[in-house]
Amino acid sequence: MAAVLVLVAVVAVGAGVAGVIIGRSGRSSSVPAVAAGASATTRDQAASWIAGQVAASAIVACDPAMCAVLHTDGLPATRLLVLSTATADPLGSDVVVATLGVRNEFGIRLQSVYAPVVIASFGTGAGRIDIRAIAPDGTAAYQAALAADRRSRISAGSQLLRNPRIIVTGGARNALSAGDVDPRLLMMLAALADQQQVRITAFGDPSPGASPGVPLRSVEIAAPGPGAEAAASLRSMLSLIDAQRQPFQPLRAALAGSSALKVEYAAPSPLGLLGGP
Amino acid sequence: MKIMRYIRWTAFLMAAAALSLGITRAASASTTSSATGWVRLAHLSPNTPAVDVYLYSFGNPSAEQVLHHVGYGVVSAYEPLAAGEYTVAMRAAGAASSTKPVLSATLTVAPGGAYTVAGLGPESGLRLEVLQDQLTAAPGKAEVRLIQASLKQHEVTVTWNGKPTVTNLAFGSVSSYQTVSPATATLRVTGESESANSTITIAAGTVHTIVVLDGSKGLVLDDLLDAAGSDAVPAGAAGTGFGGTAPRVPSPLPWLSLIGAGLLLTMMGGLGVRLMPRQRGRHAR
Numbered sequence: 001m002a003a004v005l006v007l008v009a010v011v012a013v014g015a016g017v018a019g020v021i022i023g024r025s026g027r028s029s030s031v032p033a034v035a036a037g038a039s040a041t042t043r044d045q046a047a048s049w050i051a052g053q054v055a056a057s058a059i060v061a062c063d064p065a066m067c068a069v070l071h072t073d074g075l076p077a078t079r080l081l082v083l084s085t086a087t088a089d090p091l092g093s094d095v096v097v098a099t100l101g102v103r104n105e106f107g108i109r110l111q112s113v114y115a116p117v118v119i120a121s122f123g124t125g126a127g128r129i130d131i132r133a134i135a136p137d138g139t140a141a142y143q144a145a146l147a148a149d150r151r152s153r154i155s156a157g158s159q160l161l162r163n164p165r166i167i168v169t170g171g172a173r174n175a176l177s178a179g180d181v182d183p184r185l186l187m188m189l190a191a192l193a194d195q196q197q198v199r200i201t202a203f204g205d206p207s208p209g210a211s212p213g214v215p216l217r218s219v220e221i222a223a224p225g226p227g228a229e230a231a232a233s234l235r236s237m238l239s240l241i242d243a244q245r246q247p248f249q250p251l252r253a254a255l256a257g258s259s260a261l262k263v264e265y266a267a268p269s270p271l272g273l274l275g276g277p
Numbered sequence: 278m279k280i281m282r283y284i285r286w287t288a289f290l291m292a293a294a295a296l297s298l299g300i301t302r303a304a305s306a307s308t309t310s311s312a313t314g315w316v317r318l319a320h321l322s323p324n325t326p327a328v329d330v331y332l333y334s335f336g337n338p339s340a341e342q343v344l345h346h347v348g349y350g351v352v353s354a355y356e357p358l359a360a361g362e363y364t365v366a367m368r369a370a371g372a373a374s375s376t377k378p379v380l381s382a383t384l385t386v387a388p389g390g391a392y393t394v395a396g397l398g399p400e401s402g403l404r405l406e407v408l409q410d411q412l413t414a415a416p417g418k419a420e421v422r423l424i425q426a427s428l429k430q431h432e433v434t435v436t437w438n439g440k441p442t443v444t445n446l447a448f449g450s451v452s453s454y455q456t457v458s459p460a461t462a463t464l465r466v467t468g469e470s471e472s473a474n475s476t477i478t479i480a481a482g483t484v485h486t487i488v489v490l491d492g493s494k495g496l497v498l499d500d501l502l503d504a505a506g507s508d509a510v511p512a513g514a515a516g517t518g519f520g521g522t523a524p525r526v527p528s529p530l531p532w533l534s535l536i537g538a539g540l541l542l543t544m545m546g547g548l549g550v551r552l553m554p555r556q557r558g559r560h561a562r
Contacts, residue, residue, distance in 0.1 A: 152385075156362045159336035186335070187380055190364040194333040194341050243377035275362065275385025275407065 042123035046097060047073045049120050050131060053206055053251070054095060055266035061093035061134070063101045070097075090114055090134060095268060098130040113139055117146070119268050121209025130209070133268040145271045150213060152274035154179035156186045165193040168200045175203045175216055182215040183273040184248055184265045189219070192237050197224045201260070207267060218264035220256075231258035247273070314386035315355040315410075318394050320347045321426035322449075323491045325400040327370035331378050332394075335362040346370040350426075350490050352393075352501055360388045365405050367396070381405040391503065393486070398449040399428060411454050411484050412504040420454040420484040422503075427491045430468025435487070437479075438462035454484070464498060471495045482506035 043066060050060060051073040061081040062070060070080060081093045083102055090096040090106070096115050103110060115132035116139045122129045135142030157176035160166050166189065168176060175181050181203055192198050204218035221237065223230035234255055241253045241263055251266040318330050327348040334340035340359045347353065347370070362385050366378035382405045384394060391410035398404050414420045425433055425446040435443040438460055443452045459481040465474050466489050473496035479485060484504040490497045 156335055156383075159334075159362050162336040163334075163338060165338050183383075187364040187383055190333045190335045190362070191331075191366060191378070191380060194331075194338050239375075240377045244380055248380040274383050 039123065039127055042127055042129050043069050043099075045122040046120075046129040046131060049122070049208075050095070050097070051075060053120070053267045054131075055251075055268075057246070058094035058266075058268075059092065060095055060097060061090035061102075062097040063099050063105075065101075066097045066099055066129075091136065093134055095119065096132050096134055098132055100126050100128075116142055117214065117268075118209065118211045119214055120207045131267075142271075146213065149183065149271045149274065150179045152179075153181060153183060153186065153215065156183070156190075156274050157181055160186060160189055160193070163190075163193050165197045166200065167197065169202075172200045172203050172219075180213075180216050181219075182217045182265050182269045184250075184270070185217070185219050185263070187273065188241065188244075188248065188250075188263070192221075192240065195236065195240070196233055198237070199224055204262075204264070206264065215269040217251075217267060217269060218262065221261040221263070223259045223261075234258070234261045237261055312360050312388050313357045314360055314388060314390040314392065316342070316358045316384065316386065316392050316394060317353045317355045318344045318347055318396075319352040319424070319488070320349050320396045321424060321488060321490070322396045322398055322400060322403050323349055323426065323428040325349065325396065325403050328367045328396065329370050329372075329378075330394065330405075331366045331368075332358065332384065333364040333366065334359065335364070337361070347396075350488075350497075350499065352488070352499070355391065358386050360386050360390075362386075365394055365407070367405065382407055395424065395451070397424075397426070397451075402449075406451070408451055410486070410503045414482050414484055414504075414506075415456055417459070417481050418456050419459050419479045419481060420503075421457050421479065422454045422484075422486045423452040424486060424488045425450055425452075427468060427489045427496055429491050430471055430489070430496065433466050433468045433489055433496075436465045436467075459483075464500075466496055466498060468496060473498055475500070480506070 047066070047069040050070060054060065059079055059081055060067075060070060060075065061083055063083050067080045067082045071077060081087075081090065083090060083096075083105065085105065087105075090102075090110075091114065096102065096110070098110060098115070106114065110132070113135075115134050117133050117135075118130045119133050120131045133142075154177070157179055161168060161173065161176050185203070189198060189200070199222040201220045201222045203216040204220065205216050206218060207214055221234070223234050238253060238255060238261055241250060244250070247270055251264050253261070253263045255261055316332070320328065327346045330344045330347060332342040337359060340361070342356065342358060344353055362383060364380055365382040365384050366380045368376050368378040382394070384392060384407050386392065391412055393408040393410055395406050395408055396403055397406050411420055411422075421437065421442065423433075423435055423443045423446055425448055427433065428448055431448050432445045433443075434441065434445060437457055439462075442455050442457065446452055457479060459479050461476065461478040463474050464477050464487060466472060466487075473489075475498040477485075477487075477498075477500050483502060483506055486501040486503050488499040488501060490499060
């Protein structure tokens with residue numbers, strides 16, 4: 001029975017997306033009224049960000065026009081929850097793309113009930129598109145989990161700063177002590193530092209317009225020195241990172257030449273991975 | 278006479294060495310006790326091969342712990358661990374050295390806290406779950422918790438002394454602690470097609486975890502003593518499952534055995550006893 005329901009849902013989503021795609025002649029063509037207000041550029045920016053930054057397992061809720069753009073950008077229909085006037089809520093998804101149409105549809109409930117936190121934002125004014133993380137158990141529970149997670153990140157970051165094998169420069173030091181770093185990165189750094197010295201040069205923020213407190217999901221690690229030994233050290237770190245499974249498998253991890261390693265995790269950052277103080 | 282002198286000298290030297298080592302260990306434990314917690318590892322995934330488990334400290338790389346070759350049904354003894362945050366990772370036991378550990382969970386060790394890091398579920402969905410262990414019971418009562426680690430029986434129901442204690446506990450799940458009256462009574466576990474009984478003594482003030490395991494001839498019950506009535510230190514050497522590999526973790530038991538052996542030798546040497554019984558440490562079953 002459940003399998004039938006899932007099949008029906010997938011077919012419905014696919015049909016909706018396909019219908020919208022059929023009605024379009026290109027990425028920047030005219031879009032249904034529900035997405036009115038957002039420029040094609042803004043839509044494309046938002047879609048590119050979702051395709052490149054959101055976890056591959058995440059379900060994305062969007063209006064028909066936005067879903068069509070996302071489908072064009074490579075998101076399969078099975079990952080799209082098409083919102084329409086008949087949709088009661090965006091629950092069941094992991095992130096919701098808040099175009100003007102979606103904001104009008106759900107009103108203040110979008111922020112106060114379903115998705116309190118913006119993880120990225122593009123454009124301005126009425127044409128703005130926010131990508132919001134869904135709070136499956138309600139806003140209050142989500143905010144409480146967010147606050148607890150931040151406390152845990154502060155505690156974990158402070159412990160990493162005391163680790164003699166972790167060398168951190170100014171900005172990165174502040175990010176660790178302020179609890180601004182994604183918990184998956186914190187856990188990974190502890191494991192890496194168990195093997196060798198880790199020189200953190202920066203934590204990155206690939207989430208433009210995110211709400212305050214949304215964790216930084218990328219890190220740059222410098223080679224511990226010049227030469228082949230340092231490069232081997234980075235390759236050793238990369239092999240440990242590449243061996244991981246979800247949720248610790250990063251979105252991207254690559255060497256930048258022989259002098260640096262960049263690791264980036266997908267959005268949204270999971271809550272509750274750290275035990276907390 | 279020479280033989281007796283030799284025995285006395287040997288006994289004296291062994292006792293001195295044992296006491297010295299024991300005192301060092303005890304002192305070390307007492308000075309760190311305020312900033313340490315207790316951790317044990319349980320492999321409770323029936324179809325998962327043995328694993329090595331790594332605990333990576335966030336703040337102190339020298340605090341890393343490695344538990345080697347832990348097989349199904351094995352529960353290690355509690356080990357002291359500095360308070361703080363740890364990344365828990367594991368890799369297949371005996372895997373090539375190039376194989377990297379896979380991160381699985383985090384463990385936050387609070388001073389005085391006791392935890393079981395349990396590998397639960399089937400191999401395809403193996404997860405490491407951190408269970409907070411209770412160290413105290415209500416006055417005159419005992420606490421019992423159940424871990425359902427039988428893959429053959431998807432759900433089990435437990436009665437203690439004839440009274441239902443836990444019902445329909447699914448494979449891979451852990452019950453909360455239940456307050457029970459102390460007794461020596463029958464613990465009965467009933468699954469869909471198998472059941473098992475075990476007469477267990479649960480004393481007042483103690484805290485137990487009962488693990489339901491798949492054995493070669495049916496369900497097997499393993500009674501782990503989490504705490505023996507002290508609120509300071511968990512009940513050191515936990516029992517382990519049947520037929521598994523004994524934990525290779527460092528334990529104070531060998532020291533205690535050595536101390537005991539040394540003292541006994543001293544006493545016996547002094548009394549002129551020629552044959553000395555060998556003391557055996559308490560090891561995992």
